[in-house]
Amino acid sequence: MRNFDAIVIGSGQGGVPLAKKLAKAGWQTAIIEKRWIGGTCINDGCTPTKSMIACGAAAHVIANSQEWGISVSYYSVDLGKIVARKNKVVESFRDGAAKGLEKTEGLTVIYGEATFSGPKTVKVASKDGGEEEMTATHIFLNTGTLPKIPSIPGLDTVPYLTNTSIMELTKLPSHLMIMGSGYIGLEFGQLFRRLGCQVTIIDKGKQLLKHEDEDVAAAVRKIMENSGVTLHTGADIQKAEQSGDTISLQFTANGQNMTITGSHLLVASGRTPQSKSLLPENTGLELDEKGYVKVNEKLETNVRGIYALGDVKGGPAFTHISYNDHLVLYKNLINKEDTSIRNRPLPYCMFTDPQLGRVGMTEKEAKEAGYKVKVACLDMSRVARAIETGHTQGFMKAVVNADDDKLLGVAILGPEGGEVMSVLQMAMLGGMTATQLREMIFAHPLYSESINNLFMMLDK
The missing domain is CATH 3.50.50.60 (FAD/NAD(P)-binding domain)
Incomplete structure (x- = not known):
């Protein structure tokens, strides 16, 4: 049986950087992956979907080119080529992540399916039928989720x-x-x-x-x-x-x-966690009623030395949350800090066209929490950059605390909505007020410049 300082099960967007940093800190580390390096984000989620969505956006512009004074007499869609382009992007990201792991000193990359065979003991079954047991002082679960299939007759x-x-x-x-x-x-x-x-x-x-x-x-x-x-x-x-x-x-x-x-x-x-296949009962690991691994605010499970990060622990299922999870663990275990996941900001973006960028409270949540709120809304048809580019669907919305003029949350449904949301997220973290944002100088004519006009709506 091999002994490690750390075993990371799953190579998602939290597992990969965590394994590399632990190894570089001097921990003998193993990372186990049953399929492909990169987890859901690179292989099934963000990378491939956004690559294909870019192709859909190109088709949309061509189909509606006359709105911009351009006539296209004929175009066709080749889904095979779209998928091939997507695969090329995915393989590039995946290979880059794999090479980064393989060249990290002190890090062992193991391909196979991991299960718990005893207290803090992991058995790995490889595709060629071989099995190996290993143990570690610290074990990290980054196994993600799978599509949830509802129980519908037929x-x-x-x-x-x-x-x-x-x-x-x-x-x-x-x-x-x-x-x-x-x-x-x-x-x-x-x-x-x-x-x-x-x-x-x-x-x-x-x-x-x-x-x-x-x-x-x-x-x-x-x-x-x-x-x-x-x-x-x-x-x-x-x-x-x-x-x-x-x-x-x-x-x-x-x-x-x-x-x-x-x-x-x-x-x-919906999605369902990849937890039960780990045979968590063999190490005494507790799951919630939906199968997610229970963790505290420092991502430790009920078993001392076993942690969970990313989607398998439940909560917001976003790549950037998984990445932030690894920072929490690294800071606490290596830097001996006292970092938790409590009260961290939750930004996210839906990549429809236009995008929906969101951070902080909704208007409903803010009112339910007892805040006295002011709400600013600005239609994208009144945003200069949106008019100029011909993308005027959607609107911008900000929820402001009436007592101190600070932002509680924003929703940006519009072109580059996620980017504009990120500007406002930084403003929220910096404690800026709606008045300061209304008076700030932004370069013209950016989408972000419309932040001025958004907060001017509070004066009406």
Whole structure:
């Protein structure tokens, strides 16, 4: 049995930098990966989806080129080439991450599936059938999540797609049905609509993006419908079945029984943690009712010396949160600091077009927390840069504490919404007031310059 100072299980966006830093700090470290280096973000999530979304944006501009005074008589979409481009980008990122691990002194990269075989003891089964046991003083779980497949009669008999398999299609669906209207469903829905597919999204929630304010969710819905996507919300799916090359879904919505048919079905109804396959009971590890690994505010589990970071621990499932998790662990274990995940900012961005960039509280959350709030809203049709570029869908929204004039949260639904949100996130962390932002000098004519006008709305 090999002994290490640290074992990292999973090579996601938290596991990779943590393993490298622990090794460089002098810890004999092993990182175990059962599939590909890079985790969900590089292989199935951010990198491939945003690469394909860029192709969808190009198709949209070409299809609507006359708005900019350009006439294109003919264009075609080659999904095979789009997927090939995506694969090239993914392989570049993956190979770069793998080489970075392999050249790190003191770090052993092990490919295989890890399970707990005893207290703080890990067994790794390699693809060639071999097995090896190892142990460590510190063990870090960065195993992520998988698509959650709902229990719907007939769904197990239907050739449904997941967020991973849909990106391997080389022929466009004639009608893509999507089960779920979260980030995955909305991003893929708009992408395939722009590539020329009929798209229908079905969701059980009455409101898109249930964690957002109603006005933000309503604006996103309008954008999706303007894109040509059909939406059914408040829908209860009763049955899925296949007949020949056609898939049908039976559901009720707004008191009506409905049936829709399509060529392909994407299940985008949530994620489930990759925790039970670790056999956590063999080391006494506690999971919550959904299977997420329980951790405290310093990311330690109930078993001393075992930690969890990234999506497998539950909470906000974003790459940047996983990355920040590794910083918390490194600072505490190596630098002997007292850092926690409590009260850290949560920025995120949905990559529809336009983007939705969000950080801090929604208006609803701020009021429920007892704040006296002021709300500033500015339609993108009043933003100079948006008018000039011809991208005027969406609006900007800021929630301000009326008692001290500081920002509580912002939602930027517009072109480069994530970038503008990041500017305001830094302002929030710096304790800047709405008045200071209203009077700040920004370069003209940037999208960020509209921050001036956004906070001028508080004076009206």
